[in-house]
Amino acid sequence: MVGLTAAAVTSGEAAAQTAGPEAPSSVPAPEPFLALNATEAAFVVAAVNTLVPADDLSPSGADCGLAIYIDRQLAGAYGAGARLYRDGPFLRGKPEHGYQLSLTPKAFFTAGIAAANDWTRKTHGASFDALGEADQIAVLKAFETGAAAFDGLSSADFFALLLGLTYEGFFADPLYGGNRDKAGWKMVGYPGLPAVYRDAIAKFKGRKYPNPPQSIADFS
Amino acid sequence: MVTRLKEVDAVIIGVGWVGTVLARELTRAGLHVVGLERGPRRAPSEDFTLPGIRDELKYAVRGELFQDPQMETLTLRQASSETALPMRRFGAFLPGDGLGGAGSHWNGMHWRYTPFDLAARSHLTARYGAKAIPEHMPIQDFGVSYEELEPYYDRFEKLCGVSGKAGNLRGRKIAGGNIFEGSRSHDYPNPPLQRSLAGDLFATASAGLGYHPFTAPASNASQAYVNPEGASLGACAYCGHCERFGCEVNAKASPNSTLLPVLFQESRFDLRTHAYVRDLAYDRQARRVTAVRYLDTRSGEEFEQPAGLVILGAYVFSNTLLLRISGIGEPYDPATGQGVVGRNYCYQSGGGVQVFMEDREFNPFMGAGALSVAIDDFNGDNFDHGGLGFFGGALVSAATTGGRPIQTRPLPPGTPRWGREWKAATAKWYNRSFSIGGSGASYPHKDNYLDLDPTYRDALGRPLIRMTYNYRDNDRRLSAYVTDMAAKIARTLNPTHIASAGARQGDFSVIPYQTTHNTGGAVMGTNPKESVVNRYLQSWDAHNLFVIGASAFPQNASYNPTGTVGALSYWAAEAITKTYLKQPQALVDA
Numbered sequence: 121m122v123g124l125t126a127a128a129v130t131s132g133e134a135a136a137q138t139a140g141p142e143a144p145s146s147v148p149a150p151e152p153f154l155a156l157n158a159t160e161a162a163f164v165v166a167a168v169n170t171l172v173p174a175d176d177l178s179p180s181g182a183d184c185g186l187a188i189y190i191d192r193q194l195a196g197a198y199g200a201g202a203r204l205y206r207d208g209p210f211l212r213g214k215p216e217h218g219y220q221l222s223l224t225p226k227a228f229f230t231a232g233i234a235a236a237n238d239w240t241r242k243t244h245g246a247s248f249d250a251l252g253e254a255d256q257i258a259v260l261k262a263f264e265t266g267a268a269a270f271d272g273l274s275s276a277d278f279f280a281l282l283l284g285l286t287y288e289g290f291f292a293d294p295l296y297g298g299n300r301d302k303a304g305w306k307m308v309g310y311p312g313l314p315a316v317y318r319d320a321i322a323k324f325k326g327r328k329y330p331n332p333p334q335s336i337a338d339f340s
Numbered sequence: 341m342v343t344r345l346k347e348v349d350a351v352i353i354g355v356g357w358v359g360t361v362l363a364r365e366l367t368r369a370g371l372h373v374v375g376l377e378r379g380p381r382r383a384p385s386e387d388f389t390l391p392g393i394r395d396e397l398k399y400a401v402r403g404e405l406f407q408d409p410q411m412e413t414l415t416l417r418q419a420s421s422e423t424a425l426p427m428r429r430f431g432a433f434l435p436g437d438g439l440g441g442a443g444s445h446w447n448g449m450h451w452r453y454t455p456f457d458l459a460a461r462s463h464l465t466a467r468y469g470a471k472a473i474p475e476h477m478p479i480q481d482f483g484v485s486y487e488e489l490e491p492y493y494d495r496f497e498k499l500c501g502v503s504g505k506a507g508n509l510r511g512r513k514i515a516g517g518n519i520f521e522g523s524r525s526h527d528y529p530n531p532p533l534q535r536s537l538a539g540d541l542f543a544t545a546s547a548g549l550g551y552h553p554f555t556a557p558a559s560n561a562s563q564a565y566v567n568p569e570g571a572s573l574g575a576c577a578y579c580g581h582c583e584r585f586g587c588e589v590n591a592k593a594s595p596n597s598t599l600l601p602v603l604f605q606e607s608r609f610d611l612r613t614h615a616y617v618r619d620l621a622y623d624r625q626a627r628r629v630t631a632v633r634y635l636d637t638r639s640g641e642e643f644e645q646p647a648g649l650v651i652l653g654a655y656v657f658s659n660t661l662l663l664r665i666s667g668i669g670e671p672y673d674p675a676t677g678q679g680v681v682g683r684n685y686c687y688q689s690g691g692g693v694q695v696f697m698e699d700r701e702f703n704p705f706m707g708a709g710a711l712s713v714a715i716d717d718f719n720g721d722n723f724d725h726g727g728l729g730f731f732g733g734a735l736v737s738a739a740t741t742g743g744r745p746i747q748t749r750p751l752p753p754g755t756p757r758w759g760r761e762w763k764a765a766t767a768k769w770y771n772r773s774f775s776i777g778g779s780g781a782s783y784p785h786k787d788n789y790l791d792l793d794p795t796y797r798d799a800l801g802r803p804l805i806r807m808t809y810n811y812r813d814n815d816r817r818l819s820a821y822v823t824d825m826a827a828k829i830a831r832t833l834n835p836t837h838i839a840s841a842g843a844r845q846g847d848f849s850v851i852p853y854q855t856t857h858n859t860g861g862a863v864m865g866t867n868p869k870e871s872v873v874n875r876y877l878q879s880w881d882a883h884n885l886f887v888i889g890a891s892a893f894p895q896n897a898s899y900n901p902t903g904t905v906g907a908l909s910y911w912a913a914e915a916i917t918k919t920y921l922k923q924p925q926a927l928v929d930a
Binding site for chain 2: 205215286312
């Protein structure tokens with residue numbers, strides 16, 4: 121808690137010092153993507169906005185940082201295949217065998233985006249990001265069930281990866297770029313850190329815990 | 341080139357629970373001991389600290405503390421007729437890696453096996469008849485009885501500062517404790533943890549049906565505690581980050597918190613991390629292991645470490661792999677039923693329900709790894725199995741281990757998985773649901789076993805362990821039964837929805853997490869035709885080799901295995917220090 125106070129004071133001072141004519145614009149510049157090209161980024165932004173639409177419960181997926189989260193994960197160790205056994209031979213297994221491809225997550229994901237856009241161009245006449253909301257929802261449902269016949273890969277497997285990364289981005293600590301302003305945590309009422317409940321577990325038994333969420337950065 | 345080192349008294353392979361208990365007992369007896377740990381050094385004061393340790397993505401999802409499948413994984417096939425494929429990611433179970441092993445990132449559910457569990461074949465045969473156990477189920481006695489093991493259970497509980505309430509103290513049954521447990525010489529060293537609302541409701545519901553709820557024993561210290569080794573444990577903060585995480589207050593008993601602080605002061609203990617054991621040098625004529633060969637993964641150098649005594653205390657799969665690679669013991673052949681190494685591989689059955697109550701706030705994030713209220717009325721052979729078509733039972737409980745939101749967002753069946761409806765349901769139910777789980781026994785089947793894969797290799801160039809495994813009728817029937825029991829208890833609470841959750845039906849899959857309670861492969865017993873090690877965990881084929889861990893369990897009782905692994909570690913350590921060292925030979929005649 122001492123660390124928290126110190127950090128809060130420091131950032132407050134920093135803010136005071138940068139106030140004035142040279143203060144940064146209140147509109148942040150769009151964040152550049154690391155792993156995804158412009159077409160891929162447009163797909164991901166549209167997809168996370170469909171999976172997590174803006175409403176009373178949270179801002180849109182992209183405004184929650186989920187596209188940036190996915191991009192950063194694919195650009196990092198996870199996307200490059202960390203903790204993934206990648207020796208051959210690569211055989212088709214049963215569903216119970218799990219992932220059996222040679223591709224890294226980034227390579228599979230970007231191949232999936234290309235196949236998805238090919239499919240929507242064929243079936244709806246446009247890339248996914250250019251479709252209207254109703255079409256985007258219908259298309260993602262076709263991916264989810266595997267009804268969309270992609271060229272070369274399983275639309276359901278691609279969708280499962282997309283949805284898994286979206287969940288991660290919405291609920292992981294904000295330090296990874298998603299869950300911006302702790303939007304995911306606020307939506308469900310997860311208080312985050314420091315998670316010291318020795319007294320609270322009895323005091324709030326059966327009652328909603330009122331404290332707003334705090335993240336790793338709040339204690340760093 | 342292999343550098344041959346100077347012989348030492350003892351080498352321990354794997355520095356987790358088994359390794360640290362044995363290191364402590366052997367150095368205490370005056371031996372110079374080398375501990376070989378394949379992973380990095382981990383210190384709670386540096387590696388398990390706030391705020392970074394509360395990172396669900398890093399630890400729980402990406403698996404920072406787990407074995408890296410790029411170094412070593414397994415292959416799976418559901419039947420001997422199939423081609424096994426590698427587990428390219430770990431999912432169903434998550435073996436540990438690094439100092440403390442899985443003991444650094446477990447939940448702390450600290451159980452004893454019952455007198456029944458340790459002598460299951462004798463008991464089932466006596467109660468249900470000589471032919472009651474099907475031939476394809478090689479259920480066996482451990483070869484050590486509960487009465488013999490009791491002092492070692494007691495000692496391990498004191499080491500860990502287990503929090504709980506006795507239900508059977510020297511034969512006297514105590515209400516509020518687990519009246520089905522074996523007779524205890526002492527109560528738990530710490531009082532039980534506080535209960536969550538889920539625990540309260542489960543206790544009320546199960547007691548209302550005439551069952552016997554109790555607060556489960558936890559290696560999450562309910563109060564500050566100094567163990568007999570002088571190591572200090574802090575009081576549990578109910579932070580909800582046990583399993584998959586290290587504990588920043590050392591409330592969760594781990595090798596790192598309970599024994600390593602003492603071992604770091606011990607001049608006779610030589611810890612070598614990043615020491616990846618490749619194989620054991622085995623002298624078949626002399627029936628002894630002469631050395632352990634390992635790779636220092638930091639330098640690429642290979643070493644041969646001769647030793648008078650070798651403790652193989654790695655995880656289940658590594659214990660079996662190293663025996664097979666080193667040619668120690670006859671490999672199991674399911675076609676003939678001959679051979680022992682790899683036999684009796686077991687896992688876990690079970691099921692349960694997710695309970696949704698729209699007028700309750702459960703605060704699932706206020707939890708502890710072993711914060712649980714349980715009943716044992718449907719465990720072991722505490723109920724009549726006549727006509728049920730299965731043996732074994734399940735520990736039925738409501739556990740509040742933490743509501744970490746990437747992985748814990750229960751939703752009623754039929755809820756969309758994304759979009760506005762998903763958001764609304766997630767927001768509504770995250771705090772208004774709890775689960776009743778049945779952690780079930782897994783009994784051996786002659787076609788479930790471990791051997792070497794003919795195709796896939798690990799980073800050291802060795803074959804991967806090949807798991808031939810599927811759920812069997814016993815598992816599926818037990819799982820259905822326990823799911824029904826959980827639902828029956830849940831219904832008395834008049835919940836908004838009940839959903840079946842995780843019942844083991846169909847075929848085993850590597851994808852969803854189930855449990856890291858893998859057992860067998862190097863089982864203990866009284867007969868070398870049915871076991872790899874004798875009742876003291878000593879190899880039948882190499883008298884100076886002791887293979888210790890859940891690999892020694894002939895079957896997996898429902899209870900979490902760590903308590904029994906710890907007890908067996910102390911039991912074997914005493915046999916070594918009090919008997920074996922005086923006259924190094926087989927402790928039991930084959």
